[in-house]
Amino acid sequence: MITVYGMTMSGNCWKATQILRLTGHAFHWVETDPNTGDTATTAFLAMNPQGEVPVVTLDDGSVLTQSNAILAHFAEATAWLPDHGLARTRVMQWLFWEQYSHEPYIAVARNLITYRGQKQAQAGRLAVCAQRGAKALRVMEQRLAGHDWLTDSGPTIADLALFAYTHVADEGEFVVPPGVATWVARVGALPGIQTLPRP
Amino acid sequence: MITVYGMTMSGNCWKATQILRLTGHAFHWVETDPNTGDTATTAFLAMNPQGEVPVVTLDDGSVLTQSNAILAHFAEATAWLPDHGLARTRVMQWLFWEQYSHEPYIAVARNLITYRGQKQAQAGRLAVCAQRGAKALRVMEQRLAGHDWLTDSGPTIADLALFAYTHVADEGEFVVPPGVATWVARVGALPGIQTLPRP
Numbered sequence: 564m565i566t567v568y569g570m571t572m573s574g575n576c577w578k579a580t581q582i583l584r585l586t587g588h589a590f591h592w593v594e595t596d597p598n599t600g601d602t603a604t605t606a607f608l609a610m611n612p613q614g615e616v617p618v619v620t621l622d623d624g625s626v627l628t629q630s631n632a633i634l635a636h637f638a639e640a641t642a643w644l645p646d647h648g649l650a651r652t653r654v655m656q657w658l659f660w661e662q663y664s665h666e667p668y669i670a671v672a673r674n675l676i677t678y679r680g681q682k683q684a685q686a687g688r689l690a691v692c693a694q695r696g697a698k699a700l701r702v703m704e705q706r707l708a709g710h711d712w713l714t715d716s717g718p719t720i721a722d723l724a725l726f727a728y729t730h731v732a733d734e735g736e737f738v739v740p741p742g743v744a745t746w747v748a749r750v751g752a753l754p755g756i757q758t759l760p761r762p
Numbered sequence: 763m764i765t766v767y768g769m770t771m772s773g774n775c776w777k778a779t780q781i782l783r784l785t786g787h788a789f790h791w792v793e794t795d796p797n798t799g800d801t802a803t804t805a806f807l808a809m810n811p812q813g814e815v816p817v818v819t820l821d822d823g824s825v826l827t828q829s830n831a832i833l834a835h836f837a838e839a840t841a842w843l844p845d846h847g848l849a850r851t852r853v854m855q856w857l858f859w860e861q862y863s864h865e866p867y868i869a870v871a872r873n874l875i876t877y878r879g880q881k882q883a884q885a886g887r888l889a890v891c892a893q894r895g896a897k898a899l900r901v902m903e904q905r906l907a908g909h910d911w912l913t914d915s916g917p918t919i920a921d922l923a924l925f926a927y928t929h930v931a932d933e934g935e936f937v938v939p940p941g942v943a944t945w946v947a948r949v950g951a952l953p954g955i956q957t958l959p960r961p
């Protein structure tokens with residue numbers, strides 16, 4: 564059976580279980596917390612030398628890493644990922660943008676403020692996160708103020724990738740603009756979507 | 763004709779022109795330097811509201827952004843990108859890893875040290891870049907000490923994406939491990955590969 568190693572509160576790990584559920588794959592979950600050393604064991608590092616979650620293992624022993632590559636892997640040949648051309652490229656643009664311009668600020672602020680209790684200790688870093696995370700939300704608003712989904716292909720893994728940390732952005736003390744907030748509700752209302760637990 | 767807006771010294775912009783050359787697409791180049799305001803003009807922001815290069819425009823006016831999405835777009839249906847399954851996912855893993863764990867440290871150190879002359883002024887930030895960039899090179903070495911290419915599919919856009927800033931990592935004062943150095947020479951020797959100019 565497919566096994567997912569991940570941390571329940573992580574948006575990146577949520578992406579893995581969410582796409583598996585949406586595409587009808589049963590899986591076994593192994594709670595794996597980088598903060599308590601679970602990703603630094605010999606056994607874990609043998610699977611993923613980078614010591615990061617999520618990790619997905621397949622029946623044949625293959626190991627998948629990188630949350631957005633995992634999204635694309637299981638979305639292949641489903642409506643969650645257009646099969647070629649510009650429609651597919653639009654989805655890929657959002658996936659790369661999420662990892663470069665959104666997650667490093669919004670996920671990091673959420674972790675430092677809500678899960679690590681380091682709001683004062685990391686004030687300088689959080690100021691950068693606040694500014695760049697707000698910019699990322701403005702980029703999303705530019706699209707979502709006038710459209711239902713991030714691309715013209717209906718709901719895709721672009722929406723899942725961005726939903727992951729946007730629907731809990733308040734835990735990083737971000738104010739979500741109105742078009743983004745409406746989209747968060749729209750994605751959350753899709754059949755089979757789960758949200759992250761609250762602390 | 764396809765038009766590429768980019769900065770000659772940028773590895774991300776190099777990716778766009780390199781894949782166009784390798785896949786036989788003629789293109790027109792427009793030098794566009796974010797450091798001198800070229801990406802902040804009304805005309806540029808109308809194309810890419812994020813004010814980033816590279817931007818590629820197609821004959822029908824479509825605008826492509828995000829260097830690794832551009833690589834995948836033009837590599838589709840060529841030997842540079844396996845068409846499905848685990849082989850494709852392995853390439854995608856390296857593309858996402860490059861943007862999250864390699865480029866933010868190696869490209870940024872190169873820019874600050876060699877192009878912005880801020881080695882002293884940005885000493886704190888550069889210390890983080892040095893540590894995390896070295897870690898990224900160790901991850902590459904783990905694969906490349908025993909393999910010719912980053913994936914088992916022969917040379918792909920994973921190798922192009924990582925070559926972009928790795929072959930000029932010395933400009934960020936990184937020491938490239940031996941397996942990575944041999945791979946840099948191997949990629950550079952492929953037919954049609956161009957290297958970035960030196961300052």
